Amino acid sequence: MEPLISMGVLALMGAAATVAGASEDLESDVGSQSNPNSQVQLAPQMMYPHRIYNKAISGEPPSNALMCAVGGTTATVLMSAYNMSPVFAIAMGALIAALVHGTYSVTAFLGRPTSQKRFKQPVYLDILWSHTPVIMGYSYITTFCILVISYLMVSVLGHPFPLPLIAFIWGITIGAIGSSTGDVHYGAEREFQSVEFGAGLNAANSGNIVRKGESGLRNGFDNSWFCAKFGGPVTGIAFGMVVFLSGWVTTVFDPAKGIAIGWLSVIAGVILVLIMILWNRKIEVAARAAYGPYKEDEVAA
């Protein structure tokens, strides 16, 4: 294929991945999924009942893998059995995936607070009715974008794996990146806004999440509003870079053209990873110096 067309496809995939990353993180923030959810779950036990959506669907990687695999499967079936257009098939696949994700969200929301009866955590149905459609909306956007990436990989770039399998793998990847990148912003920054930046989570603060909002009692919308300012976009950039850069090295140095060029792609990948590690380290050190407090003795303890 023409290198220019490959680069164009890659750019489109990177753009779709950036949107998918942002929507994935905001979806997990509205529903309070993954790592930060352990504190939401713990809060009622520590006498801090709340009005935050408690969406415990395993971790983000399996739940996103489910969404994307369901979407990819439905789209493939519609394209292969009924010859539907890819755009329509992908839209339908994302719709079915969002519906399935919605049922998983509802059962988690109803199940966990109910199993905390002794801690007197009520089940607020207005939270269920208002938040679930937003969660489904975000999951639709995520699945749609992942299916676009997967479809381009299979049909244009000629990847040998079938579409449902690629969608499944990207689902795990986006969940892992959303969990590792965006969760920090929601968990450490938002749930524990009341403690000093960089203070870490003291055991005495376990479960003591911020439960009151800018106006009234805090809920998942307030959290997604906050995370949309930084956590969501930065997750999008992270996932977009993963998709773009991992494809870029083999597009520029195409291994199909010879073994020497194949090795060049490996070297380019290693250089990129090294640059990222050094860059991340510099950002971390600069952030600690600028925003501390970061006490040596607390680290040793």
Add this chain to the structure above:
Amino acid sequence: MSAGGPGGEAHGGVAPGKMIVFGLLGGLICIYAAHFLAMVNPVFSFIGALGAVCAIVWGADAVRRVCSYGLGTGVPSIGMIALGMGVIASLFGLAVGGLAGPIVAVIAAAIIGLVIGILANKVLGMNIPIMEKTMVEIGVAGALTIVGLSTTMAGTFMFAEVLELVVAPGYIAVIFIAGGMGILHPFNACLGPDEEQDRTLAVAFEKGGIAMVIAGIVSMVISTAAAIPSIVIGLLIWYISFAKFYELTKRDAYKVLGTGLLPTEEELQ
């Protein structure tokens, strides 16, 4: 601190023995019925997914029993390992077993589950009394889920067809994750000190219904006539079990409120 409480033996409800009979016999009978009846008419392939629903419910109950020993964040891992064991055992069983494929898959899954259970207890030192037994159950439930859903998708459990219609097009990925989430999500969603077996298993039936609908969607590749019963019956199972789950939520919750403020300090004392 574990969100699931201090940990200990799961209490109440239907005895494990009955769940084993339900999952193992129900799963195998449905898979064989689907295979032979689908030869007569592909419409009957939906029975395989019913077997998968039996296996998912059994697997979810086994997860509940083992994870009650304080495995809070380990619940998703258990579900994934169930289907990990299941994929290996079911493909091995179907590849070498022919007509006895599902039974060979069950035996292979039981052996893998036993080995993993012994490793978890003796080598990793988890020291959970029922670990070996439940890992066998979870492995077999995972294998039956895969064989059951594959039978509905392909209309048979013969290896060549399963390979061509389920594994090669990548639908095995959705079986893996929908089956795994069906087994792990019920207890994960209902985790907590006041968890009840009937409420957890209502979620298991509901997730089984969703897996059945997805298997039905894939069976459209063979024929629309084969897909319709799976989708309609799957949706029916989903609706009935979801309604039951909501009813049990209202029974078990501290309060189900339309809206409201947080409980007061006095109320919490």
